[in-house]
Amino acid sequence: MSERQLTPTIFQISTGTSEPIYRQLIEQIRRQIAAGQICPADTLPSVRDVAANLGVNPMTISKAYSLLESEGILERHRGLGMRVAMGVIPINDQQQRLELIRPSLMKLLEEAKQLELEADQVIFFLSELFSQSKRSSNE
């Protein structure tokens, strides 16, 4: 796969959450890199385009990019935008990728416990949601 210019539409945010926008972006980019959806040498959409697409302040996007740059995940190419660093590699081992959602699963567990929900119920509900999600993406 050769270097690509990614479109602004690859990112989604939810404004209703208390989780800050720049952090939603950072975590999202991390995951998409881990999964190989975003590859080394890809050029990210410009701050301005993403901001316009999401309807947020450009500084918010810039902050997310800058923090990823300071981690060595992105590289600033003057006049050309942000590129994914060559050293960054996707996590091919599914088992390792799975570990990345452990925190979310632990939080879920705690909530289920406090709600006195049965494991079976929660798991069934989750699989239902997975099915729905899959169907709607196939349409």
Add this chain to the structure above:
Amino acid sequence: MSERQLTPTIFQISTGTSEPIYRQLIEQIRRQIAAGQICPADTLPSVRDVAANLGVNPMTISKAYSLLESEGILERHRGLGMRVAMGVIPINDQQQRLELIRPSLMKLLEEAKQLELEADQVIFFLSELFSQSKRSSNE
């Protein structure tokens, strides 16, 4: 079941999270009420006791209690502490309680999608974590 004086140990917080402590408490109390672990007319542990037990500032606890009071979930009984309002009822229907974790499940789904994880994997991982949790609570 008659009114009880609840102990300070019913609440847990996690300091590692970015979620503010007072908000963790609010959500936790909401869930415990929904599950019937905390019942109408129960008296919550005092602000000072909870603060001492969790090692945080009393005002932090007070803020959680006050916000729940302004929502009508708790009632202040002057000089006697906070009580769960009589109008508040547990959610007996498991299906309805299940709905309360839908947001967490949706967030999980989004993350899994971005990580390109298979539904089966995530579900298996979750059920594993459930089993571990159950075992450790049985010890």
Add this chain to the structure above:
Amino acid sequence: MSERQLTPTIFQISTGTSEPIYRQLIEQIRRQIAAGQICPADTLPSVRDVAANLGVNPMTISKAYSLLESEGILERHRGLGMRVAMGVIPINDQQQRLELIRPSLMKLLEEAKQLELEADQVIFFLSELFSQSKRSSNE
């Protein structure tokens, strides 16, 4: 009328009262919104400015704003301050606005009754005070 940045001087508090400062502010803002003096989309003066202007602790102002936010009357615009929610509408009907002081009038009535004051006297006194107030504001 377009959105405005309101000045810190729109609020007054009285320290002589037992009514907490944050509550005085809340009720005052409610009334000024009802009267249309403060409009949807207006930006309130910053917590720090109001605090400096009134000579109180910023947290006291922040508490008032936060509570109004949790009621849906104000909206927090991250990094930009608090704005009056669009859904909030002034009460154009004078009759309805009049209803908002009914509680104060009822309290007055009760006091007058206990003091065995004649209605005429109280009303005359009140109209006198209104006249004085009007004159002093015209100076």
Add this chain to the structure above:
Amino acid sequence: MSERQLTPTIFQISTGTSEPIYRQLIEQIRRQIAAGQICPADTLPSVRDVAANLGVNPMTISKAYSLLESEGILERHRGLGMRVAMGVIPINDQQQRLELIRPSLMKLLEEAKQLELEADQVIFFLSELFSQSKRSSNE
């Protein structure tokens, strides 16, 4: 008029208010003395009776009585209850009694101003409420 044993029903409180109960009682007794409804040498109803009648904690009543005692308005007669001090005299001059509600009127004025209500309207509303009150007490 000779000394009387007053009944517990002479006091009313409103629990919905933020004004503390003991303070409501104090102000009420002050006003009833000023108006001559309660006279020197009258014996107030017992703490226990008032508490039972109002459905509040006896300590609350006791606190109100004690504070009035420390002001010299009431006198504790061992085994016989609280009596209104002989030195206390009603305010016969209506004009002076009128002054006692000035604070409430000033608060009303401020609220009316913030609500941009016309003086005429407020006064008319007040007189209406006076009429209603009079009618209902005549029934």
Add this chain to the structure above:
DNA sequence: GTGGTCTAGACCACC
């Protein structure tokens, strides 16, 4: 004993 209010000040998060 209960909770509430306020202060002073530190630090964080967001834009």
Add this chain to the structure above:
DNA sequence: GTGGTCTAGACCACG
């Protein structure tokens, strides 16, 4: 610049 969170401590109000 904006508001939010938390702390430590004082003091008040209520029962």
